[in-house]
Amino acid sequence: MIFGACNTSLYASVRGVEPDAPVLSGAARQGGMLHGQTGQYRYVYKIGDEKIRVSHDKIFVVGLGRDEPAELKLLFCKFGLPGRCDTFTYAIEQRTYPTQNLTVADAMVRYAPEIQKRVDSDAAAVSAARRKAADDNATHFMDLSLSDILARHRISTVFGAARNYNNGARFSSHNGIDIAAPTGTQVHSIGRGTVIYADDNYLSGNMVIVSHGRGVTSVYAHMDKIMVAVGDTVDNKTVVGMVGNTGRSTGPHLHLGASIMHGGRVIQLDPLLLMN
Numbered sequence: 158m159i160f161g162a163c164n165t166s167l168y169a170s171v172r173g174v175e176p177d178a179p180v181l182s183g184a185a186r187q188g189g190m191l192h193g194q195t196g197q198y199r200y201v202y203k204i205g206d207e208k209i210r211v212s213h214d215k216i217f218v219v220g221l222g223r224d225e226p227a228e229l230k231l232l233f234c235k236f237g238l239p240g241r242c243d244t245f246t247y248a249i250e251q252r253t254y255p256t257q258n259l260t261v262a263d264a265m266v267r268y269a270p271e272i273q274k275r276v277d278s279d280a281a282a283v284s285a286a287r288r289k290a291a292d293d294n295a296t297h298f299m300d301l302s303l304s305d306i307l308a309r310h311r312i313s314t315v316f317g318a319a320r321n322y323n324n325g326a327r328f329s330s331h332n333g334i335d336i337a338a339p340t341g342t343q344v345h346s347i348g349r350g351t352v353i354y355a356d357d358n359y360l361s362g363n364m365v366i367v368s369h370g371r372g373v374t375s376v377y378a379h380m381d382k383i384m385v386a387v388g389d390t391v392d393n394k395t396v397v398g399m400v401g402n403t404g405r406s407t408g409p410h411l412h413l414g415a416s417i418m419h420g421g422r423v424i425q426l427d428p429l430l431l432m433n
């Protein structure tokens with residue numbers, strides 16, 4: 158399924174169902190992210206899930222997964238559980254996702270033992286980088302913008318697409334957006350942040366991950382070249398790499414992903430919904 162570049166932002170002020178619910182900002186849609194201030198409360202819990210990190214400035218961020226239920230219930234507490242708490246409900250827009258059938262080299266879906274080792278060690282390195290980013294207190298995640306590349310090139314695969322590789326050999330859901338662009342096209346960071354990962358990855362090819370604060374990261378994968386190093390400070394004028402066809406890829410494109418860490422868990426987000 159193919160969509161043209163779209164600049165209509167779904168980012169808005171989000172009101173809760175209850176009239177006194179704190180007003181949040183962001184896209185109240187599966188794959189989106191909401192942030193706000195706790196105000197009179199000290200703690201926030203996502204019901205049925207985990208405690209949400211609240212920093213000294215009372216800012217908190219909630220990631221909405223691909224399959225997030227239609228009602229997001231947040232428990233706001235003044236003194237922690239079981240102190241004085243109030244539950245507020247936010248309506249989350251539900252989406253439907255397309256299905257894609259893809260054919261790639263067999264070694265990319267049926268891993269030989271040494272490849273499985275490589276895939277596991279890549280995943281461990283990415284997780285370690287993400288865990289460190291969870292302590293990044295920056296608030297750049299509130300000011301992300303569509304990178305240049307989206308204005309000039311089309312989206313070839315949307316966030317959340319269900320993928321069937323090599324006739325059922327492996328299934329996954331697409332945890333970002335793909336932008337079809339020629340090899341060598343410059344890739345800019347979607348906002349200010351710090352590079353936390355820049356390496357060759359078996360499945361994702363040459364990949365860069367940027368931390369934008371409070372566990373929110375953006376991911377740039379399958380690149381031909383990486384132009385930054387871990388620890389670099391970047392903004393949306395920084396070229397993090399060049400479009401390529403490395404890793405498990407069927408043609409030159411940029412895979413642009415985003416995620417947030419809640420506790421030890423990574424929630425994949427739709428980068429299009431994070432743009433202010």
Ligand SMILES: [Zn+2]
Binds near residue numbers: 314331412
């Ligand atoms: Zn992709």
